Amino acid sequence: DTAVSQTPKYLVTQMGNDKSIKCEQNLGHDTMYWYKQDSKKFLKIMFSYNNKELIINETVPNRFSPKSPDKAHLNLHINSLELGDSAVYFCASSQWTRPYEQYFGPGTRLTVT
Protein backbone atom coordinates (compact mmCIF):
# COMPACT_ATOMS: atom_id res chain seq x y z
CA ASP A 1 0.00 0.00 0.00
CA THR A 2 2.80 2.39 -0.99
CA ALA A 3 1.58 5.99 -1.07
CA VAL A 4 3.84 7.34 -3.84
CA SER A 5 5.63 4.80 -5.98
CA GLN A 6 8.19 5.25 -8.72
CA THR A 7 9.54 2.83 -11.28
CA PRO A 8 12.23 1.98 -11.89
CA LYS A 9 14.24 2.49 -8.72
CA TYR A 10 17.52 2.38 -10.61
CA LEU A 11 18.15 3.22 -14.25
CA VAL A 12 21.51 2.93 -15.99
CA THR A 13 21.64 3.96 -19.62
CA GLN A 14 23.92 5.37 -22.25
CA MET A 15 24.14 8.90 -23.55
CA GLY A 16 21.72 9.64 -26.32
CA ASN A 17 19.07 7.16 -25.21
CA ASP A 18 15.47 8.02 -24.37
CA LYS A 19 14.03 6.83 -21.07
CA SER A 20 10.92 7.20 -18.93
CA ILE A 21 10.29 7.18 -15.20
CA LYS A 22 6.79 6.43 -13.94
CA CYS A 23 5.12 7.77 -10.83
CA GLU A 24 1.83 6.80 -9.22
CA GLN A 25 0.16 8.00 -6.02
CA ASN A 26 -2.77 6.38 -4.24
CA LEU A 27 -3.37 9.20 -1.76
CA GLY A 28 -6.14 10.84 -3.72
CA HIS A 29 -4.02 13.96 -4.17
CA ASP A 30 -4.64 16.35 -7.04
CA THR A 31 -1.16 17.83 -7.41
CA MET A 32 2.02 16.01 -8.43
CA TYR A 33 5.63 17.07 -8.79
CA TRP A 34 8.99 16.04 -10.16
CA TYR A 35 12.16 17.01 -8.32
CA LYS A 36 15.81 16.48 -9.22
CA GLN A 37 18.45 15.91 -6.56
CA ASP A 38 21.85 16.58 -8.05
CA SER A 39 25.30 15.55 -6.88
CA LYS A 40 25.38 18.46 -4.44
CA LYS A 41 22.24 17.04 -2.81
CA PHE A 42 20.03 20.02 -3.64
CA LEU A 43 16.40 19.11 -4.28
CA LYS A 44 15.10 21.28 -7.10
CA ILE A 45 11.61 21.31 -8.47
CA MET A 46 11.26 20.59 -12.15
CA PHE A 47 7.53 20.34 -12.83
CA SER A 48 4.21 20.44 -11.05
CA TYR A 49 0.79 19.34 -12.27
CA ASN A 50 -2.57 20.09 -10.74
CA ASN A 51 -5.50 18.02 -12.04
CA LYS A 52 -3.42 17.06 -15.08
CA GLU A 53 -2.63 20.72 -15.83
CA LEU A 54 0.96 21.98 -15.83
CA ILE A 55 1.39 24.72 -13.23
CA ILE A 56 5.14 24.82 -12.60
CA ASN A 57 7.72 24.43 -15.32
CA GLU A 58 11.15 25.41 -14.09
CA THR A 59 14.08 26.12 -16.39
CA VAL A 60 14.45 22.55 -17.52
CA PRO A 61 15.74 21.50 -20.97
CA ASN A 62 12.90 20.61 -23.27
CA ARG A 63 14.39 17.13 -23.54
CA PHE A 64 12.43 16.55 -20.33
CA SER A 65 8.71 16.10 -20.92
CA PRO A 66 6.26 15.30 -18.15
CA LYS A 67 2.99 13.58 -18.91
CA SER A 68 0.02 13.26 -16.62
CA PRO A 69 -2.56 10.82 -18.00
CA ASP A 70 -4.69 11.23 -14.88
CA LYS A 71 -4.52 12.76 -11.40
CA ALA A 72 -2.83 9.70 -9.94
CA HIS A 73 0.02 9.48 -12.43
CA LEU A 74 2.84 11.77 -13.51
CA ASN A 75 5.48 10.29 -15.77
CA LEU A 76 8.77 11.84 -16.83
CA HIS A 77 10.20 11.19 -20.27
CA ILE A 78 13.75 12.21 -21.05
CA ASN A 79 15.07 12.36 -24.62
CA SER A 80 18.69 12.27 -25.73
CA LEU A 81 20.10 11.64 -22.28
CA GLU A 82 23.27 13.49 -21.30
CA LEU A 83 25.88 12.80 -18.62
CA GLY A 84 24.60 15.78 -16.62
CA ASP A 85 21.19 14.18 -16.32
CA SER A 86 22.63 11.69 -13.83
CA ALA A 87 20.82 12.36 -10.56
CA VAL A 88 18.11 11.06 -8.28
CA TYR A 89 14.64 12.01 -9.46
CA PHE A 90 11.85 12.22 -6.90
CA CYS A 91 8.16 12.28 -7.58
CA ALA A 92 5.85 13.86 -4.99
CA SER A 93 2.19 14.63 -4.50
CA SER A 94 0.02 16.85 -2.35
CA GLN A 95 -3.45 18.22 -1.96
CA TRP A 96 -3.80 21.60 -3.70
CA THR A 97 -5.21 23.01 -0.47
CA ARG A 98 -2.15 21.80 1.49
CA PRO A 99 0.69 22.25 -1.00
CA TYR A 100 3.41 22.32 1.60
CA GLU A 101 2.86 18.80 2.83
CA GLN A 102 4.27 16.94 -0.08
CA TYR A 103 4.57 13.17 -0.03
CA PHE A 104 7.63 11.89 -1.84
CA GLY A 105 8.33 8.66 -3.63
CA PRO A 106 11.52 6.69 -2.92
CA GLY A 107 13.38 8.20 -5.85
CA THR A 108 14.83 6.90 -9.10
CA ARG A 109 18.60 6.93 -9.39
CA LEU A 110 19.46 7.65 -13.02
CA THR A 111 23.02 7.04 -14.19
CA VAL A 112 23.99 8.06 -17.69
CA THR A 113 27.22 6.56 -18.99
Next chain:
Amino acid sequence: DQQVKQNSPSLSVQEGRISILNCDYTNSMFDYFLWYKKYPAEGPTFLISISSIKDKNEDGRFTVFLNKSAKHLSLHIVPSQPGDSAVYFCAASAEKETSGSRLTFGEGTQLTVNP
Protein backbone atom coordinates in the same frame (compact mmCIF):
# COMPACT_ATOMS: atom_id res chain seq x y z
CA ASP B 1 21.77 31.68 -6.23
CA GLN B 2 20.83 29.45 -3.33
CA GLN B 3 17.89 31.06 -1.55
CA VAL B 4 17.74 28.54 1.27
CA LYS B 5 20.98 27.58 2.98
CA GLN B 6 21.87 25.03 5.59
CA ASN B 7 25.45 25.81 6.46
CA SER B 8 26.11 22.75 8.56
CA PRO B 9 26.38 19.62 6.43
CA SER B 10 26.44 17.42 9.52
CA LEU B 11 25.61 17.42 13.23
CA SER B 12 26.33 14.79 15.84
CA VAL B 13 24.59 14.71 19.24
CA GLN B 14 24.22 12.34 22.13
CA GLU B 15 20.95 10.52 22.72
CA GLY B 16 18.70 12.44 25.09
CA ARG B 17 20.30 15.80 24.34
CA ILE B 18 18.94 18.60 22.18
CA SER B 19 19.58 18.73 18.43
CA ILE B 20 19.47 22.16 16.83
CA LEU B 21 19.44 22.39 13.05
CA ASN B 22 19.73 25.79 11.41
CA CYS B 23 18.56 27.28 8.16
CA ASP B 24 18.93 30.73 6.58
CA TYR B 25 17.03 32.19 3.66
CA THR B 26 17.48 35.23 1.47
CA ASN B 27 14.15 35.65 -0.32
CA SER B 28 11.91 38.03 1.66
CA MET B 29 8.89 36.74 -0.29
CA PHE B 30 9.05 33.40 1.49
CA ASP B 31 6.15 33.15 3.91
CA TYR B 32 5.96 29.48 4.76
CA PHE B 33 8.73 27.26 6.01
CA LEU B 34 9.04 23.53 6.44
CA TRP B 35 11.34 20.81 7.60
CA TYR B 36 11.57 17.48 5.86
CA LYS B 37 13.40 14.39 7.07
CA LYS B 38 15.04 11.85 4.80
CA TYR B 39 16.32 8.36 5.49
CA PRO B 40 18.71 6.66 3.03
CA ALA B 41 17.06 5.17 -0.06
CA GLU B 42 13.74 6.85 0.81
CA GLY B 43 12.06 10.06 -0.23
CA PRO B 44 11.85 13.04 2.13
CA THR B 45 8.96 13.03 4.60
CA PHE B 46 7.22 16.13 5.92
CA LEU B 47 8.06 16.84 9.54
CA ILE B 48 6.85 20.25 10.67
CA SER B 49 6.03 23.66 9.25
CA ILE B 50 5.59 27.28 10.29
CA SER B 51 3.87 30.24 8.77
CA SER B 52 5.58 33.62 8.70
CA ILE B 53 2.89 35.02 10.98
CA LYS B 54 4.21 32.86 13.80
CA ASP B 55 7.59 32.62 15.45
CA LYS B 56 7.24 29.16 16.96
CA ASN B 57 5.48 25.91 16.21
CA GLU B 58 5.70 22.82 18.34
CA ASP B 59 4.80 19.22 17.61
CA GLY B 60 5.85 16.72 20.24
CA ARG B 61 9.63 16.58 20.42
CA PHE B 62 10.00 18.91 17.43
CA THR B 63 9.88 22.70 17.59
CA VAL B 64 10.56 25.11 14.78
CA PHE B 65 11.54 28.71 15.51
CA LEU B 66 11.36 31.50 12.96
CA ASN B 67 13.25 34.79 13.18
CA LYS B 68 11.98 36.84 10.25
CA SER B 69 14.22 39.83 10.85
CA ALA B 70 17.28 37.59 10.68
CA LYS B 71 15.77 35.42 7.93
CA HIS B 72 16.63 32.41 10.03
CA LEU B 73 14.82 29.34 11.23
CA SER B 74 15.84 26.46 13.38
CA LEU B 75 14.54 23.02 14.26
CA HIS B 76 14.92 21.78 17.81
CA ILE B 77 14.59 18.11 18.65
CA VAL B 78 14.29 17.32 22.35
CA PRO B 79 15.15 14.72 23.44
CA SER B 80 17.08 13.37 20.50
CA GLN B 81 16.72 9.67 19.74
CA PRO B 82 18.86 7.37 17.57
CA GLY B 83 15.89 6.97 15.21
CA ASP B 84 16.12 10.70 14.49
CA SER B 85 19.38 10.09 12.61
CA ALA B 86 18.61 11.23 9.08
CA VAL B 87 19.16 14.10 6.67
CA TYR B 88 17.01 17.12 7.51
CA PHE B 89 16.01 19.50 4.75
CA CYS B 90 14.78 23.01 5.33
CA ALA B 91 12.33 24.28 2.69
CA ALA B 92 10.54 27.53 2.00
CA SER B 93 7.65 28.70 -0.11
CA ALA B 94 6.12 31.97 -1.27
CA GLU B 95 2.40 31.36 -1.03
CA LYS B 96 1.50 34.03 -3.52
CA GLU B 97 3.54 32.20 -6.11
CA THR B 98 1.80 29.11 -7.48
CA SER B 99 -0.25 28.97 -4.29
CA GLY B 100 2.71 27.79 -2.30
CA SER B 101 3.36 24.58 -4.17
CA ARG B 102 6.87 25.59 -5.26
CA LEU B 103 9.22 24.56 -2.47
CA THR B 104 12.82 25.74 -2.39
CA PHE B 105 15.00 23.33 -0.45
CA GLY B 106 18.27 23.73 1.38
CA GLU B 107 21.07 21.25 0.85
CA GLY B 108 20.33 19.27 3.99
CA THR B 109 22.04 18.53 7.30
CA GLN B 110 22.96 14.98 8.27
CA LEU B 111 21.99 14.45 11.91
CA THR B 112 23.55 11.56 13.77
CA VAL B 113 22.25 10.73 17.24
CA ASN B 114 24.63 8.51 19.13
CA PRO B 115 23.28 6.02 21.71
